[in-house]
Amino acid sequence: MISTVAQPSRILIGAGARHKAGALVAEVGGRRPLVVTDSFLAGNGAADELVQTFADAGLSAAVWSGTVPDPTTDSLAAGLAAVTAHDADVLVGFGGGSPIDTAKALALLAVSGGAMAEYKAPRSNDGPALPIVAVPTTAGTGSEVTQFTVITDSRTDEKMLCIGPAFLPAAAIVDYELTLTMPARLTADTGIDALTHAIEAYVSRKANRFSDGMSLTAIRTIGSALRRVYADGSDRQAREAMMLAATQAGIAFSNSSVALVHGMSRPIGAHFHVAHGLANAMLLPAVTRYSVPAAEARYADCARALGCAAADDDDATAAQALVDELEALCNDLAVPTPRSYGIDERAWRQKIPTMVEQAIASGSPANNPRVPTPDDVAAIYSEIY
Structure with missing residues (x-):
């Protein structure tokens, strides 16, 4: 049996790896990263720390902190507007599974357009899509290395599984120090x-x-x-x-x-x-x-x-x-x-x-x-x- 293996081309692993985020985004060709995160990480200084690494690497970064738990199709609209407003060329999913899943959905919609319901399984999605760099702050979802995203249809309450290479991050940062404050x-x-x-x-x-x-x-x-x-x-x-x-x-x-x-x-x-x-x-x-x-x-x-x-x-x-x-x-x-x-x-x-x-x-x-x-x-x- 022949198996095809897919994973990010670069994964930085270890304490302090988050401080290399700027260099990693530049490696995947990003000059205008948009950090896709939630209000908690935007408010406690963690997102600011990430943005500083982008500034140090000479990149122009912005933060969108409107992700919600179990992201919905309705919640994506403001994110798409933020991608457009910043003219982002790479999305940095920063947080638990919800911000990373949101970044994946936005990466595809920003380039391919349409509605998220058009991309749900069993369809396999090849893109085109913006590159994604995933930085998880929880130890569980594995979304930083997967070809999947899950978005809830706001109209039907269906949690839609969406699959395909378009959702696979180009790179990931796995820094356990980001999980030390998890309850x-x-x-x-x-x-x-x-x-x-x-x-x-x-x-x-x-x-x-x-x-x-x-x-x-x-x-x-x-x-x-x-x-x-x-x-x-x-x-x-x-x-x-x-x-x-x-x-x-x-x-x-x-x-x-x-x-x-x-x-x-x-x-x-x-x-x-x-x-x-x-x-x-x-x-x-x-x-x-x-x-x-x-x-x-x-x-x-x-x-x-x-x-x-x-x-x-x-x-x-x-x-x-x-x-x-x-x-x-x-x-x-x-x-x-x-x-x-x-x-x-x-x-x-x-x-x-x-x-x-x-x-x-x-x-x-x-x-x-x-x-x-x-x-x-x-x-x-x-x-x-």
Whole structure:
């Protein structure tokens, strides 16, 4: 089998790498970068620090801080105006997954035009688009190295998965020092998001030898670091480990795929405004339990990498250990159920048919080792509530 591997042409990794942002933008041909970020990073001085590196490199930079959590099609209009006003030739996505996903969408729309709904999966988007430099401030989404963006349709509340090389950053900066102030809840949610990426990339029907290696390495690292960094956010060694693992998991699923967890989590986020990583965490144990019979050996490999099964455990024992460990991890990291999160049961039940339809339509469930029927998806939504 021939596999095509795609990742940014340049990735700077390590403490202080953000100080090289100006030189990196110049390397990809940028002279007028627009920093796409949120109001928090614009207000705490972090965006100003980045802009100073551009000034030091002789570049003319501007900041647009209008990104919103779980970006919507409506939220892109002001961003497009900012791109035009600055005559930007490169977009710097600075923040968590939402600013980086927003930068990806703006990069395509600014050059190719049209509406975001025209670019949703299963269409593969080649561009043209502005180059993107991604600078993540959370350790989880992996968006800095992926060919995906997720934008919610403001009219229908559908979280649209958009795929293709047009969304792949030209370069990325992976500096764990940007994550040192993450609160425990965000640390947990983004950490489980990264773990979900790695597991799904490994068990996906589109997995390959390249993505397999990245997946297992990320799982192994997360198994040793996530509880540590949740308990002590100042643990620099664990922060560095999680940041690198999130990037590795991102490369893995970008070159394989995500599967049922992600297909089901996007509608939860769209309809109930649950953060993406947290929605994944709500689903991960139940979806894994459902999927294990179709790929017992693959899930067993994940268990051994995570450290919850021994090398000489048989596959059935190891795969069950993985399910048990994911349940324990979610308990240790205080992951709520939809009920304990505060979602009304009647509203949840009423939305299940729509969520099932949107989950299946995203295409991600078709990558799952056990491909679900609509009734299966509905049953899992009911189970996790």
